[in-house]
Amino acid sequence: MGLDVDLAKLPAGLSKDSEGALVFCQAIIEATKDLAVAYKPNLAFFESLGAEGLGVLEKVRGFIPSETIVVMDAKRGDIGNTSQAYAKAFYQNLNSDSVTLSPYMGKDSIDPFLEYPGTCSFVLCLTSNPSAADFQLQTLQNGQKLYMWVAQTAVNWGRGKKGEVGLVVGATQTQYLHHLRSLAPDTVFLVPGVGTQGGDLQAVLSEGRSQNGYGILVNVSRQVLYASPGPDYAQAARREAQRLVDAMKPYFKKESL
Amino acid sequence: MGLDVDLAKLPAGLSKDSEGALVFCQAIIEATKDLAVAYKPNLAFFESLGAEGLGVLEKVRGFIPSETIVVMDAKRGDIGNTSQAYAKAFYQNLNSDSVTLSPYMGKDSIDPFLEYPGTCSFVLCLTSNPSAADFQLQTLQNGQKLYMWVAQTAVNWGRGKKGEVGLVVGATQTQYLHHLRSLAPDTVFLVPGVGTQGGDLQAVLSEGRSQNGYGILVNVSRQVLYASPGPDYAQAARREAQRLVDAMKPYFKKESL
Numbered sequence: 001m002g003l004d005v006d007l008a009k010l011p012a013g014l015s016k017d018s019e020g021a022l023v024f025c026q027a028i029i030e031a032t033k034d035l036a037v038a039y040k041p042n043l044a045f046f047e048s049l050g051a052e053g054l055g056v057l058e059k060v061r062g063f064i065p066s067e068t069i070v071v072m073d074a075k076r077g078d079i080g081n082t083s084q085a086y087a088k089a090f091y092q093n094l095n096s097d098s099v100t101l102s103p104y105m106g107k108d109s110i111d112p113f114l115e116y117p118g119t120c121s122f123v124l125c126l127t128s129n130p131s132a133a134d135f136q137l138q139t140l141q142n143g144q145k146l147y148m149w150v151a152q153t154a155v156n157w158g159r160g161k162k163g164e165v166g167l168v169v170g171a172t173q174t175q176y177l178h179h180l181r182s183l184a185p186d187t188v189f190l191v192p193g194v195g196t197q198g199g200d201l202q203a204v205l206s207e208g209r210s211q212n213g214y215g216i217l218v219n220v221s222r223q224v225l226y227a228s229p230g231p232d233y234a235q236a237a238r239r240e241a242q243r244l245v246d247a248m249k250p251y252f253k254k255e256s257l
Numbered sequence: 258m259g260l261d262v263d264l265a266k267l268p269a270g271l272s273k274d275s276e277g278a279l280v281f282c283q284a285i286i287e288a289t290k291d292l293a294v295a296y297k298p299n300l301a302f303f304e305s306l307g308a309e310g311l312g313v314l315e316k317v318r319g320f321i322p323s324e325t326i327v328v329m330d331a332k333r334g335d336i337g338n339t340s341q342a343y344a345k346a347f348y349q350n351l352n353s354d355s356v357t358l359s360p361y362m363g364k365d366s367i368d369p370f371l372e373y374p375g376t377c378s379f380v381l382c383l384t385s386n387p388s389a390a391d392f393q394l395q396t397l398q399n400g401q402k403l404y405m406w407v408a409q410t411a412v413n414w415g416r417g418k419k420g421e422v423g424l425v426v427g428a429t430q431t432q433y434l435h436h437l438r439s440l441a442p443d444t445v446f447l448v449p450g451v452g453t454q455g456g457d458l459q460a461v462l463s464e465g466r467s468q469n470g471y472g473i474l475v476n477v478s479r480q481v482l483y484a485s486p487g488p489d490y491a492q493a494a495r496r497e498a499q500r501l502v503d504a505m506k507p508y509f510k511k512e513s514l
Contacts (some may be wrong), residue, residue, distance in 0.1 A: 004338070006338070006342070042335075042339055043341050044333070044335060044340070044341075044342035044343045044346065045337045045339070047343065048342040048346040048350065049311075049343045050307075050311065050315065050346070050350050051308055051311035051312040051314075051315055053311075054304075054307065054308035054310075054311045057308075057361075058308055059306065073335075075333065075334060075335050075359070075362075076301070076332065077328075077332060077359060078299075078301060078332050079384070079385065079454075080386065081261070081263070082261070082299055082301045082302070083301070085263070085299075085301035085302050085304070085305040086301045086304065086305070088305045088328065089301065089304040089305040089307070093305065093307050094486075100462075102332070102359045102361050102362075103361065103392060104359050104360065104361045104381055104384075104392060104393070105300055105332075105359075105384050105386055105388060105389060105393075106386065106388025106389055106390065106392060106393070107388040108386050108387055108388040109386065109388060124361055124362070127336070127361075127362050128336065129336040129337065129362055129363065129365050130365055131363025131364040131366060132363055133361060133363065134363030134364055134410060135361060135363060135403070135406070135407065135410075136358075136361070136362075136363070138397050138398075138403070138406065139397065139398040140395050140396065140397055141395075141396040141397065141398055146392070146395070146403070149392070149395065150392065153391060153392075182448060192281070195338075228356040228509030229488040257427060
């Protein structure tokens with residue numbers, strides 16, 4: 001479940017500030033923590049609240065049960081010594097399990113994140129937004145599209161490292177998912193874009209699971225978070241989350257849920 | 258001047274924490290503010306200090322004179338509503354003039370930043386790190402390398418917008434700079450990588466200026482910041498900054514300095 005805490009969308013009765021954001025996140029997590037495999041805080045929304053917002057993020061991280069995966073959606077990527085600092089911020093200070101990264105600057109911008117055992121760093125591959133086509137769908141001279149080349153290259157970066165490499169594949173890109181899965185049969189895919197962005201949950205689960213039938217983390221944000229604009233927002237979020245879990249169940253072996 | 262505040266490199270006598278980082282930045286800015294055209298805080302180092310670090314960044318922004326350019330080196334890029342939140346964080350809350358962005362997600366990830374008049378959003382084009390070659394130097398089917406395609410595409414994104422688009426071109430990439438300048442004759446280039454990373458200042462200034470003889474912002478970070486490990490660090494930074502200004506002078510018209 002994505003935590004994209006947009007002040008303008010906070011339910012009635014909550015203050016449109018850091019305090020309101022904190023109360024909202026706490027109630028949402030409390031209402032859904034037995035249903036969510038992972039929470040994915042979206043850094044932008046916390047950063048847009050200034051230094052206070054980062055304080056909220058630290059508290060929100062504390063509300064998430066220790067057995068639940070925390071994916072920091074940050075899409076970072078920089079030269080080596082800078083990526084080291086980002087990796088420390090997310091994996092050490094915030095004790096996250098996962099972070100999203102941009103591949104544009106190549107291997108040495110990702111490597112520092114792979115020094116943290118037990119983590120999975122998700123590299124952007126094929127994103128859910130319309131402009132993903134601008135570069136990701138460009139064809140290279142070797143005949144492959146850029147996102148395919150990113151997928152194969154990034155998976156190789158992860159070999160023999162302490163941390164794992166995963167890929168971000170937008171749920172709106174189901175026509176490419178089958179082929180992408182064949183290129184990276186065992187890699188974990190983080191799939192945002194179901195719900196408000198229009199991704200098709202059934203198609204994602206049919207095409208996107210790994211060889212062992214798992215290997216996929218489907219993210220939903222706005223559809224659950226803002227299921228009700230009223231004071232029943234937490235119960236409404238839970239209902240929506242339950243509905244999604246029920247829709248996903250048939251695609252996974254019984255004992256996994 | 259880049260503000261890459263690495264606690265491990267703080268001069269003797271400063272505490273290796275947020276307080277030390279704040280004192281360091283204040284002293285560096287105070288010692289160099291008549292020499293620097295712009296300061297470029299590197300977000301990773303502030304984020305690695307947690308919520309406190311963002312508080313330090315807000316204060317550091319306040320130390321920078323209002324007539325000096327502030328470039329937030331953040332390398333962000335996300336779907337539209339998320340990029341809107343980042344744009345608010347940097348351009349509205351922190352009152353910055355400029356931010357660095359990653360192009361991988363395409364136009365709609367950059368557009369929200371271009372809504373702010375008087376700003377320049379620098380899109381990563383050809384970066385200074387060794388792994389820049391992984392994707393940026395891949396050749397597309399149209400015969401162009403990816404970074405060239407990014408340059409031309411990103412420059413077009415800026416046409417008719419309130420905010421300007423610039424390009425990040427690493428100082429270690431001087432062999433590509435001439436051609437890149439011909440592709441984007443009037444675009445501002447942000448050129449990091451002089452100094453510790455090995456970029457050649459003279460080559461950068463010979464090849465990188467725009468048609469009007471300006472259009473280039475050369476960044477130096479570690480070479481100036483950590484010019485002395487002792488209590489004379491601020492004076493040493495000033496000496497190093499002065500040396501760089503003197504080296505750059507011959508490349509610009511007299512009245513501009």
